[in-house]
Amino acid sequence: MPYFDAASSLPLHPVARQALLAALDEGWADPARPHREGRRARMLLDAARETAAEAVGCRPDELVFTSSGTAAVHAGVAGALRGRRRAGRRLLVSAIEHSSVLHAAEAHERAGGEVRELPVDRAGRVSAEEYAAELARGGVALACLQSANHEVGTVQPVAATAAGCAEAGVPLLVDAAQSLPWGPVEDGWSLLTASAHKWGGPSGVGLLAVRKGVRFAAPEPADEREAGRAPGFENIPAIVAAAAALRAVRAEAEAERARLAPLVDRVRTRVPELVPDVEVVGDPAHRLPHLVTFSCLYVDGEALLHALDTEGFAVSSGSSCTSSTLTPSHVLRAMGVLSEGNVRVSLPPGTGEAAVDRFLEVLPGVVERVRGAVTGGSPGAPASPASSGPAAPEGLTVDARGRRCPVPVIELAKAIPGVPVGAVVTVLADDEAAALDIPAWCEMTGHTFEGADGHAYRVRREPGAAPD
Amino acid sequence: MPYFDAASSLPLHPVARQALLAALDEGWADPARPHREGRRARMLLDAARETAAEAVGCRPDELVFTSSGTAAVHAGVAGALRGRRRAGRRLLVSAIEHSSVLHAAEAHERAGGEVRELPVDRAGRVSAEEYAAELARGGVALACLQSANHEVGTVQPVAATAAGCAEAGVPLLVDAAQSLPWGPVEDGWSLLTASAHKWGGPSGVGLLAVRKGVRFAAPEPADEREAGRAPGFENIPAIVAAAAALRAVRAEAEAERARLAPLVDRVRTRVPELVPDVEVVGDPAHRLPHLVTFSCLYVDGEALLHALDTEGFAVSSGSSCTSSTLTPSHVLRAMGVLSEGNVRVSLPPGTGEAAVDRFLEVLPGVVERVRGAVTGGSPGAPASPASSGPAAPEGLTVDARGRRCPVPVIELAKAIPGVPVGAVVTVLADDEAAALDIPAWCEMTGHTFEGADGHAYRVRREPGAAPD
Numbered sequence: 001m002p003y004f005d006a007a008s009s010l011p012l013h014p015v016a017r018q019a020l021l022a023a024l025d026e027g028w029a030d031p032a033r034p035h036r037e038g039r040r041a042r043m044l045l046d047a048a049r050e051t052a053a054e055a056v057g058c059r060p061d062e063l064v065f066t067s068s069g070t071a072a073v074h075a076g077v078a079g080a081l082r083g084r085r086r087a088g089r090r091l092l093v094s095a096i097e098h099s100s101v102l103h104a105a106e107a108h109e110r111a112g113g114e115v116r117e118l119p120v121d122r123a124g125r126v127s128a129e130e131y132a133a134e135l136a137r138g139g140v141a142l143a144c145l146q147s148a149n150h151e152v153g154t155v156q157p158v159a160a161t162a163a164g165c166a167e168a169g170v171p172l173l174v175d176a177a178q179s180l181p182w183g184p185v186e187d188g189w190s191l192l193t194a195s196a197h198k199w200g201g202p203s204g205v206g207l208l209a210v211r212k213g214v215r216f217a218a219p220e221p222a223d224e225r226e227a228g229r230a231p232g233f234e235n236i237p238a239i240v241a242a243a244a245a246l247r248a249v250r251a252e253a254e255a256e257r258a259r260l261a262p263l264v265d266r267v268r269t270r271v272p273e274l275v276p277d278v279e280v281v282g283d284p285a286h287r288l289p290h291l292v293t294f295s296c297l298y299v300d301g302e303a304l305l306h307a308l309d310t311e312g313f314a315v316s317s318g319s320s321c322t323s324s325t326l327t328p329s330h331v332l333r334a335m336g337v338l339s340e341g342n343v344r345v346s347l348p349p350g351t352g353e354a355a356v357d358r359f360l361e362v363l364p365g366v367v368e369r370v371r372g373a374v375t376g377g378s379p380g381a382p383a384s385p386a387s388s389g390p391a392a393p394e395g396l397t398v399d400a401r402g403r404r405c406p407v408p409v410i411e412l413a414k415a416i417p418g419v420p421v422g423a424v425v426t427v428l429a430d431d432e433a434a435a436l437d438i439p440a441w442c443e444m445t446g447h448t449f450e451g452a453d454g455h456a457y458r459v460r461r462e463p464g465a466a467p468d
Numbered sequence: 469m470p471y472f473d474a475a476s477s478l479p480l481h482p483v484a485r486q487a488l489l490a491a492l493d494e495g496w497a498d499p500a501r502p503h504r505e506g507r508r509a510r511m512l513l514d515a516a517r518e519t520a521a522e523a524v525g526c527r528p529d530e531l532v533f534t535s536s537g538t539a540a541v542h543a544g545v546a547g548a549l550r551g552r553r554r555a556g557r558r559l560l561v562s563a564i565e566h567s568s569v570l571h572a573a574e575a576h577e578r579a580g581g582e583v584r585e586l587p588v589d590r591a592g593r594v595s596a597e598e599y600a601a602e603l604a605r606g607g608v609a610l611a612c613l614q615s616a617n618h619e620v621g622t623v624q625p626v627a628a629t630a631a632g633c634a635e636a637g638v639p640l641l642v643d644a645a646q647s648l649p650w651g652p653v654e655d656g657w658s659l660l661t662a663s664a665h666k667w668g669g670p671s672g673v674g675l676l677a678v679r680k681g682v683r684f685a686a687p688e689p690a691d692e693r694e695a696g697r698a699p700g701f702e703n704i705p706a707i708v709a710a711a712a713a714l715r716a717v718r719a720e721a722e723a724e725r726a727r728l729a730p731l732v733d734r735v736r737t738r739v740p741e742l743v744p745d746v747e748v749v750g751d752p753a754h755r756l757p758h759l760v761t762f763s764c765l766y767v768d769g770e771a772l773l774h775a776l777d778t779e780g781f782a783v784s785s786g787s788s789c790t791s792s793t794l795t796p797s798h799v800l801r802a803m804g805v806l807s808e809g810n811v812r813v814s815l816p817p818g819t820g821e822a823a824v825d826r827f828l829e830v831l832p833g834v835v836e837r838v839r840g841a842v843t844g845g846s847p848g849a850p851a852s853p854a855s856s857g858p859a860a861p862e863g864l865t866v867d868a869r870g871r872r873c874p875v876p877v878i879e880l881a882k883a884i885p886g887v888p889v890g891a892v893v894t895v896l897a898d899d900e901a902a903a904l905d906i907p908a909w910c911e912m913t914g915h916t917f918e919g920a921d922g923h924a925y926r927v928r929r930e931p932g933a934a935p936d
Contacts, residue, residue: 005501005505008498009496011496011497012492020492024670025479028478028479028480028671029471029473030476033476034770034773034774034777035473035777035782035783035784036777036782037473037782038476038782067535067539067700067703068535068700069701070699070700071535071699071700074699100691100699100700103689103690106688202703203701203702203706204535206700220571220575220578221542221571223567223571231536231538232535232536232537232674233477233665233671235536235671236671237670238671302502314501314504314505314506316503
């Protein structure tokens with residue numbers, strides 16, 4: 001049963017499992033105690049710190065273990081902002097950071113700070129020049145940039161951005177949660193965060209590295225654990241396992257890159273050939289080796305996930321209709337790409353060709369079935385025009401208010417053949433995803449998005465554009 | 469090799485180990501994901517919450533898992549204070565809370581809030597009446613009281629204090645870290661915190677229960693995990709193990725109480741008989757079944773710990789000379805009891821008579837040896853008077869500045885026979901512990917503590933008091 005949601009969480013690496021079992025026996029005591037059991041725990045903790053620091057590329061005394069990647073980000077952002085209060089209250093983040101960074105930014109804003117979200121291009125990549133331009137405006141306490149995106153796999157220009165930060169004398173926090181198992185982060189970072197369960201370590205362990213010389217004032221309340229930067233009793237067995245797993249996956253990284261990158265290439269190439277009306281998103285060149293994301297028109301993302309799950313494939317989605325959320329992923333929004341029918345495939349180490357081939361075999365039928373259930377049978381080209389009779393020369397208004405994605409886009413696709421070339425279809429839609437998906441639909445089909453006025457989206461029919 | 473530091477941390481309970489191993493295979497995925505692996509993780513998390521809630525005595529939707537007991541306390545205190553900002557900014561805590569509570573209180577104070585530390589008696593017990601009197605002054609957002617003390621084992625009047633809080637309409641947060649394995653907390657609490665590695669669960673798991681109806685605004689940044697109260701990826705294998713261990717230790721609690729309480733009684737009775745100049749501290753009646761603390765005059769706490777460690781006994785100490793700290797434990801200070809030569813014995817489940825008997829056999833020799841090393845051979849009655857020749861009728865000044873505990877008290881004991889009955893020995897000492905230990909020495913020996921003026925402590929020699 002292929003699990004293709006590696007970017008969300010990985011099962012425990014065998015090396016981590018072994019290390020965890022050993023450390024459960026040896027590392028349960030309080031490392032702050034001077035007795036035998038305490039000293040043993042302390043030694044394990046110190047050794048794990050050495051291992052992790054080597055993989056990160058920092059000194060052991062620059063690195064602390066936190067209770068999660070999220071805790072590392074929250075502590076890192078808050079600590080750097082506090083340490084640099086005198087330098088200013090501005091915080092720069094990219095628009096496609098992990099939610100933990102954005103939550104930290106929101107907290108900063110609510111506390112009276114200023115946050116500037118830097119945009120990305122359609123490939124999900126930031127511009128080092130835009131960071132530099134923002135830095136030049138002054139008053140920046142901290143800049144944040146992920147090393148690679150968790151939803152679309154785009155790798156960011158860390159070194160170039162870091163160079164700009166260094167010039168401005170501003171620390172750069174790099175959330176390396178997705179890339180750290182693949183190799184060290186490009187030079188120049190000031191703070192670095194990561195999460196062990198993303199590389200086959202146990203959950204409950206994050207990393208926060210703060211370069212010597214970076215001003216840092218740990219958020220309160222604090223205690224004496226982990227250099228005062230991560231309060232609470234150290235989770236030593238899990239820390240030992242996390243460090244062992246990181247070393248192990250690094251040793252295997254080249255082989256896994258060679259194995260997974262061609263499989264991801266195959267998905268990137270084949271999916272648009274096999275499934276009509278699909279957009280592969282994310283940077284085609286600068287990207288993680290194991291992750292690919294695509295979006296399918298006229299499909300409900302949640303229905304697609306469930307249908308794939310039934311076929312035995314565990315994937316993820318940034319669509320708005322999945323589980324707890326009613327808005328599309330902030331990453332897809334910032335990129336301005338289609339969000340409906342969104343699927344993220346992230347391959348765990350060891351994934352074989354056969355599993356990926358089977359996925360490619362199953363996917364077209366699954367999409368067709370789900371589309372059929374929504375559109376009434378005919379995928380891509382919706383079944384029947386919404387307006388019967390002759391084409392309305394004055395244009396047409398389609399009311400899709402109160403209906404969730406992908407219905408507004410489906411209704412638009414149904415309506416467009418009912419108006420003459422050059423006329424406008426206005427879609428009334430209050431689902432947030434429409435703001436993303438209607439322009440994306442236009443981009444994919446060749447019709448012209450004329451703009452939106454509140455919940456009214458105007459689309460002009462172009463000659464030769466599909467469905468026609 | 470007996471480990472007598474259960475109150476600090478316990479090895480993993482066998483039931484927890486089994487549960488952890490099973491949950492490592494089943495519970496590593498993201499419980500927020502709708503796929504098969506995610507649903508499996510979610511089911512494990514839900515079941516663990518049911519189990520833990522039953523042991524705590526609350527509804528499952530009132531309980532979240534945090535990354536440690538400390539994290540639970542920090543979130544609980546901050547969340548309740550934020551939720552009740554309109555009610556006031558005063559926070560009541562006892563002077564002998566766990567450091568995590570006191571750190572949260574310090575953070576509140578630095579943020580402009582007001583903190584009132586309620587005193588304890590010499591047995592380490594708070595007064596519900598004093599809580600009520602403070603509540604009557606108004607403006608209290610939150611009151612905190614541990615269920616039992618971690619250093620001296622004193623059990624607190626939770627129900628009586630809670631009744632006063634209820635009357636005043638103020639929520640009571642109970643840190644139940646030490647008592648939860650022994651049974652539910654007395655009725656009336658509004659928020660409850662605990663830590664799994666204290667009951668044989670793994671480290672990395674805390675509990676925070678917040679009763680329905682209690683105003684609570686989670687501290688920021690937050691995320692969508694654990695009802696918005698504990699950010700970061702859930703540590704499900706550890707949570708499952710923690711819940712299983714809690715159920716298991718509860719099932720064994722009566723048997724362990726019957727086993728350990730008589731052993732602790734034996735230590736309480738025998739130590740003062742076997743070792744001269746010892747004070748057993750903590751409430752003789754209201755106390756945890758597995759924990760006893762005593763302090764030995766004329767001994768360096770750290771030396772005592774190391775000597776006991778060499779004999780194979782792992783214990784803890786609240787003395788000022790241990791490891792990282794140069795001040796005596798805040799608990800002993802608040803109680804006003806002797807801090808030098810402090811030893812906490814906390815027995816893990818399953819401790820046998822033989823181990824305790826061996827401890828009682830070894831202890832007198834160890835104390836004698838350590839005392840000999842410090843005082844020059846004669847324990848209790850120090851070797852030679854500091855002043856030679858006839859007793860100084862005008863009194864005597866002993867300069868112990870720059871010298872660490874237990875030296876100031878040893879110098880005092882040496883000096884006292886050198887002055888006539890009724891005369892005063894003044895000890896100059898800048899070690900913080902002297903403020904605690906010189907009055908405690910007077911209480912134990914029968915001499916009169918006349919007070920202190922800065923670093924000058926005045927002691928009047930009484931007739932018939934030891935050493936004489």
